[in-house]
Amino acid sequence: MSDQKPKENPLKRILLVFSMVAFLGSTGYGLFGLYSNALQQPQTTATSEExxxxxxxxxxxxxxxxxLEREPENRVALEGLVDIRLQMQDTQSAIAPLERLVELHxxxxxxxxKLAELKQQADKL
Structure with missing residues (x-):
């Protein structure tokens, strides 16, 4: 008995190599797209969030x-307006509704x- 290896079909070998190259190429392309998008998104997201x-x-x-146009003495609306303007860092505009709150209450x-603090901050600016 002779030690003979069965001959492999060269067509099978070519198909196997081609399949491996195609698989690795598509996987690499997908990963490249994933990482490139991940690197670009935080920059645009930060500005859009702001x-x-x-x-x-x-x-x-x-x-x-x-x-306040309908109810000029609405305490909740006046307080909310002061808070929002302070969040917007608009100290000068927050003084008028706060003065109104002092008049009403x-x-x-x-x-x-709070009014005294805001007036001091406005004077410093």
């Missing part, structure tokens, strides 16, 4: 202003204290 937050604050501010010391 714009979104600014838009939300502006919308809330406008909402409080609309309430002179017995509430927290409004007077």
């Amino acid at each position: 714009a979104s937050v600014d838009q939300q604050l502006a919308a809330k501010e406008r909402g409080y202003e609309l309430v 002179p017995q509430d010391a927290k409004y007077k204290i």
Whole structure:
């Protein structure tokens, strides 16, 4: 008996090599796309989040202003307007609704204290 290896079909070998190259190529292409998108997204997301937050604050501010047009003595709307304007870092604009709160509720010391603090900050600017 002779030790003869069965002859492999060269067509099978070519198909196997071609399949492996195609698999590795498609996997590499997919991973490259995944990583390149992951590197680009944080830059655009940060700026869009900042714009979104600014838009939300502006919308809330406008909402409080609309309430105050109908109900100028609305305590919740006045407090909300002060808070929103402080979040927007608009100290000067936050003073007017806070002064109104002091007029409406002179017995509430927290409004007077906050007003004095804001006026000091505005003077420094």
